[in-house]
Amino acid sequence: MPRYYVNRNAQSNGDHEVHKSGCSWLPQEENRIYLGLFDNCKPAVREAKKYYSQVNGCYYCSRDCHTS
Structure with missing residues (x-):
């Protein structure tokens, strides 16, 4: 099972x-994190939404969760 992380730094869109x-x-x-x-x-x-309200999956490694 892979480990997952959320970036502390927001992208330009938040x-x-x-x-x-x-x-x-x-x-x-x-x-x-x-x-x-x-x-x-x-x-x-x-x-990740326990830490940040605006969350998205990485286009490259979590494409099923990439929405924007």
């Missing part, structure tokens, strides 16, 4: 992106 371990776009350790181990991005996005 989204905090959720990334899977191993993603080329995974932020540096100091710029991410560990969310946990999940089968897919959907529960990871739900977990």
